[in-house]
Amino acid sequence: MSNQNLLNRSLQSVWHPCTQMKQHEAYPLIPIQRGEGVWLYDVAGNQYLDAVSSWWVNLFGHNNPRIKDAIKQQLDTLEHVMLAGFTHEPVVALSEKLAQLTGLGHAFYASDGASATEIALKMSFHYWRNSGKSNKTKFISLQNSYHGETLGALGVTDVAIFKDTYAPLLMQSAQMPSPDFRLAEAGESAESFALRCAEQLEHYVSQHHHELAAFIIEPLVQCAAGMGMYHPVYLRRAREICQQYQVHLIADEIAVGFGRTGTLFACEQTNVRPDFICLSKGITGGYLPLSVVLTTDEVYAAFYDDSVAKGFLHSHSYTGNPLACSAALATLAIFETENVLEKNRAKAAYLTTKMQAFTHLPIEHLRYQGMITAFDVKSESVHFSRDCYAAALKNGLLIRPIGNTVYFMPPYTISESEIDFMLDAALKSVQLAI
Structure with a gap:
């Protein structure tokens, strides 16, 4: 089959992501x-x-042979079973391992990063509702933040090219000054600028905490903002502020988790434990789609009730897929042994x-x-x-x-x-x- 034939078929049948398709008239697909x-x-x-x-x-x-072999072995026993009412060894083993690594348990699975963001936002909102604080419904994020492109995730994203078109569909959120050190004043250190931004965060939270459910943040690096990096002190102060004013801290480690920032998770660099952590991308080594949200015992307990309505009824058909979980376990094993x-x-x-x-x-x-x-x-x-x-x-x-x-x-x-x-x-x- 010719190269050109494949390209023509793709252009006729596939709508490629994050792409103005007309540009492929001048810049062919690879x-x-x-x-x-x-x-x-x-x-x-x-x-x-x-x-x-x-x-x-x-x-x-x-x-990669180790990840491939893990998927092949799992394929010989179980490719998938719904996770509502059933369980299986790979999802249990992966949940135990992630709890050990993050200090957070009760893993809830989906297939992509935006879905993980949606889950964390919904869990936070629902936690406060179940806890008798139904007025805590709003979210804050950083300026220039990116958390995905589904409607909830886009509501806390601050990248105009993704967001502006869909603004009428989105929930409103407030954006806090970004500690990205490129935005600092001349002569101002990254640490001083981060602390100045944290002061502005605290001022806003102190005024609005009664209506705030959570602050969602990309730890250390705002990737879609052009790899905006900031001093770790901001993350530590954000944890302290959220703790003081009873606002959840959601760590979006979808892009920065699994070793990208130098530690397995970026939050480790300030010993910060968030209330929620969102993981995806590298979790399977790039082999299969998988995402997960982990949270605290306290959050989990707020949903544990005789009432079905108090349960977290979010679902995905391929939640906790055994093949993807096996790839993730192999990925974590490489970290451990190599x-x-x-x-x-x-x-x-x-x-x-x-x-x-x-x-x-x-x-x-x-x-x-x-x-x-x-x-x-x-x-x-x-x-x-x-x-x-x-x-x-x-x-x-x-x-x-x-x-x-x-x-x-x-x-x-x-x-x-x-x-x-x-x-x-x-x-x-x-x-x-x-």
Whole structure:
């Protein structure tokens, strides 16, 4: 089958996500045939280094044998059973493991990050209702936050291109000043700016806590905001403020969980335990769709009642799918047995050193957080993102700049020589697109 035939069929039958389809008249789709490690191969045999982990999901490379074998073994016994009224070993084992790792139990499963956000928002709202505080119905999030694109998740998202069209459909929420250090005053340290933003958060919460259900936050890195990074002190203060004023803290670790920020979960860097944690993306190593919300015993107890109406009646047909849970267990086993976080620290240090090759370019805010590296390009071109993406593909590299922000979030299996290739290709691509 010809390459062009596949592309034509895709354009005729598939509506691709986060895409203005008309642009594919000028920028053809890339027909991927297989993956191996950090590399993707198209049907013509061209290869591309996956520097964004296929939208931040792939942790241990494409075609990983341990995760594949776990899925294959599970497939021989049970592919799926509904989780209402039934249970199975993979979902129990995964729930126990996640509770051990997060300090939160009672895992509620879905299939994607936005669904996890929806679950956490609904649980928080319903908790306060069950607890006799039905006036606590509102939510707050950070400016420039992103929590998904279903209606509830979009209601606490603050990215205009995703949100503005659907504004009439959305619940209203308030956005708190973002501690993203790029927004600090000249000469102001990241820590001082974070504390100043926390003061503004406390002022708002002190005035509105009687109507606030929860504050939802992306710990340490606001990824869709162009990898906006902030000092960990903000997270610690947010926990203290929410605790003081009886407002739930929801940690959206969908993108930053599972080692991306240098620790298994970003909240660990300030010993913060949220009331809810949302996990997805890397949870299965990028193999199968799965998300989960974990919460406290106190929240769980508020739903435990003789009344069905007090129960949490949210559901998804594929909740707790055994194949996805098996992939997640294999992913966690790799963390346990292969010293992943320590190896990542060495790779991050190597990448940091090599990034000096970019300092002669018109860039600013070169920044790092674990296995995330980003910088902002000073370019007048309104098409920088599109042109950089296209140039990178020609150089054998998959990157997707967010506006003028170029970032790297590669699989953790990337080698030093592959880091060299990634940065060399990115350097050439940025220079062409400026």
